Amino acid sequence: xxxxxxxxASEPQPEEPPRRRRPLGWVFPxxxxxxxxxxxxxxxxxxxxLFSSPAPLDLGAxxxxxxxxxRAGAFARIAGRLSPEGSHYTRGLFHRELVPFLDAPVLxxxxxxxxxxxxxxxxxxxxxGRLEPESAxxxxxxxxxxxxxxxxxxxxxxxxxxxxxxILTEGQRPWHLGAxxxxxxxxxxxxxxxxxxxxxxxxx
Numbered sequence: 001x002x003x004x005x006x007x008x009a010s011e012p013q014p015e016e017p018p019r020r021r022r023p024l025g026w027v028f029p030x031x032x033x034x035x036x037x038x039x040x041x042x043x044x045x046x047x048x049x050l051f052s053s054p055a056p057l058d059l060g061a062x063x064x065x066x067x068x069x070x071r072a073g074a075f076a077r078i079a080g081r082l083s084p085e086g087s088h089y090t091r092g093l094f095h096r097e098l099v100p101f102l103d104a105p106v107l108x109x110x111x112x113x114x115x116x117x118x119x120x121x122x123x124x125x126x127x128x129g130r131l132e133p134e135s136a137x138x139x140x141x142x143x144x145x146x147x148x149x150x151x152x153x154x155x156x157x158x159x160x161x162x163x164x165x166x167i168l169t170e171g172q173r174p175w176h177l178g179a180x181x182x183x184x185x186x187x188x189x190x191x192x193x194x195x196x197x198x199x200x201x202x203x204x
Contacts, residue, residue: 033194067162100153
């Protein structure tokens with residue numbers, strides 16, 4: 001070691017200035033976590049359905065229905081005759097229709113058939129999808145009352161094994177990586193990002 005190196009080694013090393021702590025540096029990640037957590041909480045039933053069993057809950061067929069098995073958020077299957085009359089509506093960019101089962105208090109929410117591909121009404125049908133009670137979506141109350149008054153939809157009651165009219169949304173399947181799954185994955189990633197951001201702020 002030469003003289004210069006010994007001289008430099010003997011010199012006291014300057015201390016690093018203390019980091020300036022930002023007293024409110026945790027506010028923005030905390031707000032982000034609160035907002036993203038609230039959004040994810042609103043979508044939690046969708047998260048539970050996405051990761052639910054892919055085996056459908058069998059609600060039976062004409063003459064052997066088991067509506068007592070029905071539960072909100074289940075992936076279910078039902079067979080029966082559909083009414084020749086349906087109600088059409090639009091969800092976002094998609095055209096859908098509501099068709100009642102004649103022999104069960106179940107309303108089928110399905111994509112609107114393409115022109116020239118209209119199903120044979122009254123023929124036996126089997127539908128699978130997400131099951132929810134009518135109370136989960138009050139938008140369809142007027143449609144349900146209309147079909148009930150015209151005897152196009154079997155009424156609920158003790159004889160039917162359920163106190164609800166159930167809405168079966170065809171096309172929604174567990175473990176199906178569609179647009180809804182992508183939205184839920186984005187929300188989950190946003191929550192994890194805000195957790196990490198808040199942790200780094202509090203650790204400083």
